[in-house]
Amino acid sequence: MADATRTFYQNPMNPLAGTEMGRTVAAMAELFERTTRVYSKPEWQIHDTLVGGLRVPVVDRTVMTKPFARLVHFERALPKERPANPRFLIVAPMSGHYATLLRGTVEALLPYAEVYITDWIDARLVPLTEGRFDLDDYVDYIIEMLHFLGPDTHVIGVCQPAVPVMMAAARMAHDEDPAAPASMTLMGGPIDTRVNPTGVNRLAESKGIDWFRDNAVMKVPFPHPGFMRDVYPGFLQLTGFMSMNLDRHLIAHKDFFWHLVKNDGDSAEKHRIFYDEYNAVMDLTAEFYLQTVEEVFINHSLPRGEITHRGLRLDMSKIRHTALLTVEGENDDISGVGQTRAAQTLCSSIPDDMRVHYLQPKVGHYGVFNGSRFRAEIAPRIIDFALTHGLQARERRAAQPSPASTDASGSKDEVPDPADAAPAPAPMAELTLAPPADPIEEAAMEAEHRAAELDLPHGVDEAASPAKGASGLMKALRKVKRKS
Structure with a gap:
């Protein structure tokens, strides 16, 4: 019923479809439908x-x-x-x-x-x-x-x-x-x-x-193939995940509703993509x-x-x-x-x-x-x-010749296996990135991060994309740095 209501108020033949009231009713219907939907397993979509x-x-x-x-x-x-x-x-x-x-x-x-x-x-x-x-x-x-x-x-x-x-x-x-x-x-x-x-x-x-055994285990209902198998249901796990940051999820759904009312399609689609994955759970x-x-x-x-x-x-x-x-x-x-x-x-x-x-x-x-x-x-x-x-x-390190040391009597010490003595990036070190050389480089790195967050598909014209600001800023900042 919610899905049918949303479709009715988004139909271009409906004179209310372009009004704020029509978008509000459609937004309520979609929010309700998405909250109660059983989400299927997502596709990989790596092409x-x-x-x-x-x-x-x-x-x-x-x-x-x-x-x-x-x-x-x-x-x-x-x-x-x-x-x-x-x-x-x-x-x-x-x-x-x-x-x-x-x-x-x-x-x-x-x-x-x-x-x-x-x-x-x-x-x-x-x-x-x-x-x-x-x-x-x-x-x-x-x-x-x-x-x-x-x-x-x-x-x-x-x-x-x-x-x-x-x-x-x-x-x-x-x-x-x-x-x-x-x-x-x-x-x-x-x-x-x-x-x-x-x-x-x-x-x-x-x-x-014993509490988990009594409260978190259920049997798979008919007509699923695993009928009568004891499982920990995915919807319980999802409830646990969401309860840990319930305020953030409520705010996200409230923002999704207003994005639909204001016809902000890009922001609404980002919400759909994230929660289509997040709400898809398995037993x-x-x-x-x-x-x-x-x-x-x-x-x-x-x-x-x-x-x-x-x-x-x-x-x-x-x-x-x-x-x-x-x-x-x-x-x-x-x-x-x-x-x-x-x-x-x-x-x-x-x-x-x-x-x-x-x-x-x-x-x-x-x-x-x-x-x-x-x-x-x-x-x-x-x-x-x-x-x-x-x-x-x-194998490459083992193929490299290692000179053997000689003691006072003229005998040679045993050469250790190069594979066992291979150098490491940092033995048990807390690796941390070195800070940028100066504020200009720091701003350029931040611009790169913002551009990466947009995840533009291959072939998109940068001049026509929202990443232009980040990419252009990065180039301009580095140009100023070279001149200075």
Whole structure:
């Protein structure tokens, strides 16, 4: 009824369509319809990327299918003679939203890497005959995908997957698996939620696992394929997400209403794009959800050294040959500052020249893996870290001759393996960007950020676009700087 009302008052044949009253009624109807809609899984909508100045087509292909996940490869149409790029496996969060929430993460890495991502399947769509899916199965999926991709794969765990990614790396290190990842990047993950606990962490500890089992688990209703499967419903997770910043969501919807009334189509469309993604949620299997809450947020099994996989207690100190990069956001209200960095302490056997921690100023949880600061400041560090610690880089360093030292007796000391002594960007350093040289350069950088936020499609005439002000300002400021 709301959708029909909106259509009626937007119909050009209706004399009220162009009036303020007509726009007001249509705005109320659309706001109500969007609030009550069941949102479907969004599309990736990544059709091309820019590689070395050349715009090439991109096709997302499913290369592995499991009952609860698909492995998606973003295939770039590159010339065969082009040197191989680093290969990334992005492990998307299984925390309510679909993997498409990481669209910006994928787009930022595509110009420099072969990108694969775990595309988790909505639990309400998986029949009971496919069996259970818990934290152990999650780790098994990651290991199987790393086997499929082969050695020299760089794995990225965004938020919730940071824990199972570490578990998979520890299990593969224990088994001396040759397909163990070359590097492991953990971003905004709850490695040790005892450090700087957030509202999410305090809720889990105050309620206890029985409360979650009694209040957060439901059965999938008919006629979904997963009928009678116990799940943690996505709409409950969405309610939790929105309640954390309820005032901001209410203000956003109020602004959306007035944008419609004032016929501000561009601002209204930005709202639609964001909430079409944000409101699209999936169900999680009850066993995975409850096990994650209990092990990660209540018992703190990982930092206590008590986490297990298939009955084997995992020792994070077994990880020796996988480089470690941890990334946190200064204003993260989901995974507090220090929770992800705890991985650096747990992985005590990784050499100092193979580990880096980076704290990104002025970003929250979402900004750790998306947005202009991620594209400009975090993604380049991830790419550089992979290039530094990839197999090809190690082979090149190993091929370089190293002079052997001679002691007083004339015998030669053993030459250390260059791969083990490879230089790192900054051993366990808090990497921070150097401040701009002067105010003119600072203004130019801000102009670049604003232009990047607009995300103009390729081929748009800059003179006819709103980015002209930012781009022109950047050029003018730098011209003044050169003259001065």
